[in-house]
Amino acid sequence: MNLTYVLSLLVFAPLLGVVVLAFVPKTQEKTIKLVGFLATLPTLLISLAIYFHYLAGKSLKDFSVSAEWIQFGGFKEFDKNFFAVHYELAVDGFSMxxxxxxxxxATLAAVASIHIKKEWKGYFMLFLILEVGMLGVFAAQNLILFFIFFEVTLVPMFFLIGKWGYFEKEKAAYSFLIYNGLGSAILLIVIMILFSRTGTSNIEVLREFVNSPDAKWVAPISEAGKYGLLFALLVAFGVKLPIFPLHSWMLRVHVQAPPSVVMIHSGILLKIGAFGLIRFGMGIFPEQFKTLGLLLAVLGVINLLYGAFLAFIQKDFKMVLAYSSISHMGIVLIGLGALNEAGIQGAIFQVVSHGLISAFLFFLVAVFYERTGTTLIENLGGIAKGMPLAAGFLLAGAMASLGLPGMSGFVSEFMAFLGLFKEVPVLAAVGTLGIIMTAVYLLRAVLGMTFGQSHREFVGITDIKSFEWVPVITLMALIVLIGVFPSVLSGPLQKTVEAIMLGLGG
Structure with missing residues (x-):
């Protein structure tokens, strides 16, 4: 059976929803929201089918597609792949x-989007285009296609923040665009240098080419040049992650964007930074990356402690979660900086775990804000009286985020720190202060909201509604599943980690 069309269908399926929405009158709120939600389902079903295809022992290469697209120069007769950009999609365990x-x-954020109050048609059209960009980033098999999809995510996100956000939404949107635009510019420079020097943009070919002593370069890159390109990648993806001090834009987005959009931003878009560092930094420049291990570990500890200590003094729960994201991305850097199997696997686990946990917590933020019109911890004091179920799930989400055993956060943090303790135990010991502080700021915020001093009566307030159970139960089930059976991730990731370790000489 020919499966080469599957990835193209997966990536571009949301566009069908955009086409349908174009013909729906903008006043039909229920129809627009239903179409917006249903348009995310084909991609979800296809991605699940690919995962079960892998579990059945079949190769993910069955889904790879490559077609001629753009040819530069007159090299086609010499070598059809020389200075050619192909339309290439593929997945391995990590990208799958x-x-x-x-x-x-994306599907669960579409459910959360039911709380959007205005201009639903434009919102969902941009939402679905954003999903296409995110899917393309992870499925692209060459750098230029990756960059195109990377850029596709910026434009709809800018408008989703600036149009449907809160009081300082325009400032947040422009901060997002400026910082990420600069990161994109740096990434484009790196891609163009690699393409012009090697004649290829295929990720697998580049990985072999740059690390082969017998490679025939169009114009060789010096050792210093390779370090320069790696450092540029660190900055470009460091903005996205974000790495301190390139983080201020992210705080504005987390606070000013609507919670359904922040579910996407915190759960997926931040992870593109980690994905790029692993896929391109470690993958294409492994020898150079080894020398940056200590620097990454130090940056990770700084992120972890900085985010944790500032989260502790916040009065707005959205700001607590924003600084928490900075802190938890430090664990990704700690794992990568360890440069061993445990650390790298922990970093990747943290990417997935935080994606689920942050989406879960920001969905609950949407629920609380919809009922009360506030996210200030003080104003939500005693919310457990009126919303006991939501308050209980909030506490469960906090437990997952602080690394309670049996939940996904514990697995990722344990492996990342295990890797760093093997290499730099003193630095790892300092980093554990961040883990302690995580428990402090999360319990302070959550207990202050659920059982703190009440400044208003929450009698008669609606608890979790019927449709809201879907994201709550789904995300919590996945968080527990990964915590109890980490093999659901470690199995698919094994070959990826082995390939990285081979490149690092481990």
Missing amino acids: IMVLLTAIV
Whole structure:
């Protein structure tokens, strides 16, 4: 059976929803929201089918597609792949997991979008275009196609923040665009240098080419040049992750964007930074990456502690979660900086785990804001009286985020720190202060909201509604599943980690 069309269908399926929405009158709110939700389902079903295809022992290469697209220069007769950009999509264990994570979070964020109050047609059209960009980023098999999809995510996100956000939405949208635009510019420079020096943009070919002593370069790159390109990648993807001090734009987005959009931003878009560092930094420049291990570990500890300590003093729960994201992305850097199997696997686990946990918590933010019109911890004091179920799930989400055993957060944090303790135990010991602080700021915020001093009566307030159970139960089930059976991730990721370790000489 020919499966080469499957990835193209997966990536571009949401566009069918955009086409349908174009013909729906903008006043038909229920129809628009239903179409917006249903348009995310084909991608979810296809991504699940790919995952079960893998579990059945079949090769993910069955889904690879490559077709001629753009040819530069007159090299086609010499070598059809020389200075050619092909339309190439493929997945391995890591990218398959990221595609599945994207499909799940996008579908659940579409459910959360039911709380959007105005201009639903434009919102869902942009939402679905954003999903296409995210899926394409993880499925692209060459750098230029990756960059195109990467750029596709910026435009709809800019408008989703600036149009449907809160009081300072325009400032948040422009901060997002400026910072990420600069990161994109740096990434484009790296891609163009690699393409012009090697004659290829295929990720697998580049990985072999750059690390082969017998490679015939169009124009060789010096050792210093390789370090320069790797550092540029670190900055480009560091903005996205974000790495301190390139983080201020992300705080504005988390606070000013609507919660359904923040579910996408925190759950998926931030993870593109980690994905790029692993896929391109470690993959294409492994020898150079080894020398940056200590720097990454130090940056990770700084992220972890900085985010944790500032989260502790916040009065707005959205700001607590924003600084928490900075802190938890530090664990990704700690794992990568360890440069061993445990650390790298922990970093990838943290990418997936935080994607689920942050989406879960921001969905609950949407639920609380919809009922009360506030996210200030003080104003939500005693909310457990009126919304006991939502308050209980909020506490469960906090437990997952602080790394309670049996939940996904514990697995990722344990492996990342295990990797760093093997290499730099003193730095790892300092980093554990961030883990302690995570428990402190999360319990302070959550207990303050659920059982804190009440400034208003929450009698008669609606608890979790019928449709809201879908994201709550789905995300919590996945968080527990990964915590109890981490093999659901470690199995698909094994070959990816082995390939990275081979490149690092481990």
